[in-house]
Amino acid sequence: TQLLEQSPQFLSIQEGENLTVYCNSSSVFSSLQWYRQEPGEGPVLLVTVVTGGEVKKLKRLTFQFGDARKDSSLHITAAQPGDTGLYLCAKASGSARQLTFGSGTQLTVLP
Amino acid sequence: GAGVSQSPSNKVTEKGKDVELRCDPISGHTALYWYRQSLGQGLEFLIYFQGNSAPDKSGLPSDRFSAERTGGSVSTLTIQRTQQEDSAVYLCASSPPGLAGVGELFFGEGSRLTVL
Numbered sequence: 001t002q003l004l005e006q007s008p009q010f011l012s013i014q015e016g017e018n019l020t021v022y023c024n025s026s027s028v029f030s031s032l033q034w035y036r037q038e039p040g041e042g043p044v045l046l047v048t049v050v051t052g053g054e055v056k057k058l059k060r061l062t063f064q065f066g067d068a069r070k071d072s073s074l075h076i077t078a079a080q081p082g083d084t085g086l087y088l089c090a091k092a093s094g095s096a097r098q099l100t101f102g103s104g105t106q107l108t109v110l111p
Numbered sequence: 112g113a114g115v116s117q118s119p120s121n122k123v124t125e126k127g128k129d130v131e132l133r134c135d136p137i138s139g140h141t142a143l144y145w146y147r148q149s150l151g152q153g154l155e156f157l158i159y160f161q162g163n164s165a166p167d168k169s170g171l172p173s174d175r176f177s178a179e180r181t182g183g184s185v186s187t188l189t190i191q192r193t194q195q196e197d198s199a200v201y202l203c204a205s206s207p208p209g210l211a212g213v214g215e216l217f218f219g220e221g222s223r224l225t226v227l
Contacts, residue, residue, distance in 0.1 A: 006153075033215075042115070042202055042218025043154070088153060098144070098167060099216065103153040 004091055006102035014110050016078055021105040023089035024071045030092050032072050033099065034063055037086040046074075079109045113137065115219035117203050123225045124193055132188045132222045136205030143186050144204045144216060145178055154202065160186065162208075193226045200224070 005024045013019055023032070031050045035043035047056050049065040049072060056063045060083075062075040076083055086106050090099040116135040124130050136143050141162045146154040156170035160180045171177070175193075180186040190197055200223050204216040 004153075040220065042204070042220055043216075044218070045215045048215070086151065090154075098156055098159045098170075100156065101146070101154040104151070106151060 004089060004100055004102040006087075006089060006105050008105060009103065010106050010108075012108040012110065013079055015080055017109075018075070018077050019079055019107070020073055020075045021087055021107070022071065022073050023102055025091055026070075028069045030069075032065060032069075032092075033090045034072070034074055035088045035090060037088060037104075038084075043086075043088055076107075079107075081109045081111050083107060084109050115203055115205055115217055117201075117219035117222050119222055120220065121223045121225075123227065125227050126195060127192055129189065129191045130193055130224060132190075132201050132203075132224070134186045134188070134203030134205075134219060136184065136186070136203070137207075137217055138184075139207065140205035140217070141183070141208045142206040142214075143180055144206070145186070145188050146202045146204065148200045148202055148221070150199075157188070157201075190224075193224075195226050198224055198226045 003026050007022045033048045034046045036046055037043040047063045052069045053067045054065040060077045064073045086104045088101050088104045090101045092099055115137055118133045122130055143160040145157040147157055148154050158178045159167040175191045178188045200221040202218055202221045204218045206214045206216050
């Protein structure tokens, strides 16, 4: 099993603070996706990264793909209560079209 | 509706009973996935269908689990002789045809299964 570890598992912060969550793999992946899931809903795609060292920005969210393509991070600037949710990373390996998901980071942003 | 539709949204059953969960993917999407999610946890891959190809069943946890996809559209996940450890949210996702690699997965809201 190719593990995909996310940290921290839980994170509770005040509105306006910055935070970073991490996604690490024991093996190289061809692409990595970040999803956000709210209670009672399915996950929704935030971004896909495919190139080592790639950085993508989505408003206050910054996604980085490690140079060795074995890790990724998500940084949120000035967090808002609407950012609350379960953040999941998911990797594809080789030619497989299935995604392996991490265990997620549960983020709570308090007003 | 344009999204992935799953039914039932909630199912409570007794240990040993069989259950069927249904997924209606987005029209035109050729790939269909089933995942299982325990409370607050990540997603566990179960099975993947792609067009007319043989499904990837490598994630099914036991032979009590099976799935089929009729006519390349609707899929049914069947759990026979349910056990308490089968309690979870079962998520279905579909993905449009595309180039090599994994595209965006569009998820339904899930079917919450509780086995008493």
